[in-house]
Amino acid sequence: MDFLHISQSFRQTFAVRASEWALSLMLLNWSIVLFASPELFVDRPSYAPLASIMKQETWATICFVAGAGRLIVLLINGSWRRTPHLRASGAFIACFFWFQITLGFAQAETWATGMAIYPVLLALDAYNVIRAITDAAITDNHFKRAVSDGPDNP
């Protein structure tokens, strides 16, 4: 892995993966907010579905790992071999968060503005999963062909 590759890869792929970068950053920001406001799950009923699964601190830690991990995967993309599999996994995990949050907001007596945002984020990350998994299949095909052709005929 070298800085030149990362810089080049970032400039080449950012335009088409802007949504993945944004959603990863949102997940990371989520963990920061959860760490910064420890009583959030207690104060707001919208977070009840999340609270029923895990404690707020656990959610914050998982959000941090998932968000930061996804950002790192996007950053080092292709240093050793193109890895859209990890991009797909990251987006899939993020879908879980968006789905839970959407469920929480949907169950509230009065819908908050979150209902206008989180379902869209869920749909966007679902789209990212499909796109990344398609990339993964194409990459695997190229890799398989390169291996069967040998090093002289890439």
Next chain:
Amino acid sequence: MDQITPEFLLTVLTGAIFGLAALGQYFRTKNQPSVQAMEKAGQYHDRLHAEQTLRALERVAVAVEKIAASADTIADRRQSDIQDTLHKIADHMKQS
């Protein structure tokens, strides 16, 4: 996890269905080599543009025939002009 709630079960079910859909997409793309996709695209392109290409070729052929006819006319004219000029020179030479 404190307890398994209906929301959590709904999440797991939706995740499982979506995960299967994503895996389906993966294998569908993997079993469709890019060469086949390119061939299909090529065939579609050929079918789509075959008639237009034929018409264009016909127009080009007609234009070439016209150019050939024009070239013949120009050549004839020049030939007759040269012959006239030669006759004039010959007449002038005879007179002189």
